Amino acid sequence: MHQVITSLLEENHYVRCLLIDFSKAFDKVDHIILVQKLKTLVLPVYIINWICSFLTGRSQQCNVNGHLSKTKSIGLSVVQGSGIGPVLYAVMKSDLQAISRLNTLFKYADDTSGR
Numbered sequence: 001m002h003q004v005i006t007s008l009l010e011e012n013h014y015v016r017c018l019l020i021d022f023s024k025a026f027d028k029v030d031h032i033i034l035v036q037k038l039k040t041l042v043l044p045v046y047i048i049n050w051i052c053s054f055l056t057g058r059s060q061q062c063n064v065n066g067h068l069s070k071t072k073s074i075g076l077s078v079v080q081g082s083g084i085g086p087v088l089y090a091v092m093k094s095d096l097q098a099i100s101r102l103n104t105l106f107k108y109a110d111d112t113s114g115r
Contacts, residue, residue, distance in 0.1 A: 009113070028079040029092050031055045034078075037091055054084065 009016050010012040022028075034055070038048050055078070078092075079086040098105040 020054060026089055027077045029078045029089060030076055033050070034088060034092050037094070041091070051088070 004019070005015055035052060037050070038051060058074045059071040060074055061071045078088045080086065081087075096105065
């Protein structure tokens, strides 16, 4: 992205940038929407089933000074530190597009830049 912007500036072109950093982006991935998007891809059914298995049945619990909270089911999020989490997030935002052909959209992890 930086090379493109630098080149445009060197050629005296006007450059506008809009940078979006989605706060807690991996934590806000809706499993139902993600699975719908996965189904539009040409993936074997067993891969989609494996991903659904990875996403479902997860829960979390907090430990404060030795006191455990009740477990709570998780219906949102993908594990950012997992091998497949960033890929699933990329699928989630894959349909994000520039409004005009004059604009270029750069996507990186949970950041999006437009020009």
